[in-house]
Amino acid sequence: MTDSQTISNLAPQPKPWIEAIHAYVPGKSKSADGKPLIKLSANENPLGTSQAALDARAQAVAPSLYPDPDSVALRGALGELHGIDPVRILCGTGSGEILGIAASAYAGPGDEILYVRYGFSLYEIVAQRCGATPVIAPDADYGTDVDTLLSHVTERTRVVFVANPNNPTGSFLPRGEIARLHAALPADVLLVIDQAYAEYVAPEDDDGALALAAAHNNVLVTRTFSKAYGLAGERVGWATASTDVIGVLNRIRGPFPLNNTAQATTLAAVKDQAFVEQSRLHNLAERTRFAAKIAAMGNHGLRAIPSEANFVLVLFEGALTGETAYNGLADRGYIVRWLPGQGLPQALRITIGKPADMDAIATGLREMAEAAK
Ligand SMILES: *Cc1c(COP(=O)(O)O)cnc(C)c1O
Numbered sequence: 001m002t003d004s005q006t007i008s009n010l011a012p013q014p015k016p017w018i019e020a021i022h023a024y025v026p027g028k029s030k031s032a033d034g035k036p037l038i039k040l041s042a043n044e045n046p047l048g049t050s051q052a053a054l055d056a057r058a059q060a061v062a063p064s065l066y067p068d069p070d071s072v073a074l075r076g077a078l079g080e081l082h083g084i085d086p087v088r089i090l091c092g093t094g095s096g097e098i099l100g101i102a103a104s105a106y107a108g109p110g111d112e113i114l115y116v117r118y119g120f121s122l123y124e125i126v127a128q129r130c131g132a133t134p135v136i137a138p139d140a141d142y143g144t145d146v147d148t149l150l151s152h153v154t155e156r157t158r159v160v161f162v163a164n165p166n167n168p169t170g171s172f173l174p175r176g177e178i179a180r181l182h183a184a185l186p187a188d189v190l191l192v193i194d195q196a197y198a199e200y201v202a203p204e205d206d207d208g209a210l211a212l213a214a215a216h217n218n219v220l221v222t223r224t225f226s227k228a229y230g231l232a233g234e235r236v237g238w239a240t241a242s243t244d245v246i247g248v249l250n251r252i253r254g255p256f257p258l259n260n261t262a263q264a265t266t267l268a269a270v271k272d273q274a275f276v277e278q279s280r281l282h283n284l285a286e287r288t289r290f291a292a293k294i295a296a297m298g299n300h301g302l303r304a305i306p307s308e309a310n311f312v313l314v315l316f317e318g319a320l321t322g323e324t325a326y327n328g329l330a331d332r333g334y335i336v337r338w339l340p341g342q343g344l345p346q347a348l349r350i351t352i353g354k355p356a357d358m359d360a361i362a363t364g365l366r367e368m369a370e371a372a373k
Pocket residue numbers: 043093094095096097120163166167194196223224225226227232235236237
């Protein structure tokens with residue numbers, strides 16, 4: 001027993017809304033018995049990282065020096081690539097940090113933050129963290145229905161989160177639906193369009209979110225280097241909105257959100273769009289092939305939700321359960337994402353990996369489905 005405990009039973013009390021939070025659960029890389037597995041549980045890039053980005057990382061500013069607090073070079077490069085004034089760009093320690101500061105800048109106790117069921121699990125945490133009430137609109141066969149979402153807007157709604165494509169479902173709202181959602185929202189509600197997987201969407205299918213953020217002062221679009229850029233470990237995200245919204249977020253962000261290697265690496269990565277395009281095309285080919293294999297197991301109750309992201313949500317609606325499939329894939333050397341905590345015990349979210357791994361997973365699922373009774 002420590003001295004302080006002998007002196008008093010009093011202890012600091014967290015705010016009740018903080019106590020209610022269940023911490024974010026990251027994708028695992030080991031089985032329950034500690035055996036290393038091929039990790040298809042966190043939507044990382046199976047092609048790794050751009051070589052140009054790795055080379056730049058080795059040349060980053062010395063760690064004894066503070067990084068540029070404003071990530072000027074990176075914001076300039078992102079602005080050039082996407083046609084955005086860098087004044088309207090904010091960088092963060094992963095886009096997760098930006099989602100959190102956006103919630104706390106615009107919502108608090110008594111306010112509501114709205115998103116769809118089977119939305120990104122971080123939305124609940126960032127809503128609770130600032131004391132706001134999470135409001136969850138029902139899904140439409142695992143997708144987002146704009147009218148259902150709108151029917152849950154109240155005068156207390158301050159922020160609406162939409163991931164497009166969505167995680168963990170992979171579902172996607174086309175440009176017209178995003179525009180319709182924005183047009184029907186009150187002007188004082190912040191619409192956050194989380195484009196973590198936007199680089200996987202074909203350019204002609206762009207959802208128009210960046211253009212909405214340029215034209216309106218209640219739209220925030222977030223992006224990340226964690227997925228198609230293959231830089232999850234560097235922890236870099238960025239966002240764009242009106243100068244007013246970006247100004248607000250800049251006041252409460254961390255003072256040095258991006259360290260020296262993160263800035264050097266992502267700057268080079270932005271300039272290597274060939275790697276991003278290669279990642280998109282690899283993902284498209286493998287996702288298409290894998291989804292077709294799942295469709296061929298429809299007689300066993302397996303079903304893949306149509307995905308625009310770098311993963312597929314596979315539903316188990318027959319004799320083979322999600323849990324048995326999860327454990328069986330682990331026995332075969334693969335860790336995927338089973339999400340009973342998100343209300344999806346009947347589903348596995350499987351990251352699109354290398355061709356041989358996707359073949360092995362499809363074969364394993366077929367063996368298990370045929371053996372199940
Ligand atoms: C992976 C992911 C992010 C990105 O998180 P980072 O903090 O940038 O690594 C954001 N939103 C969604 C929906 C994601 O799946």
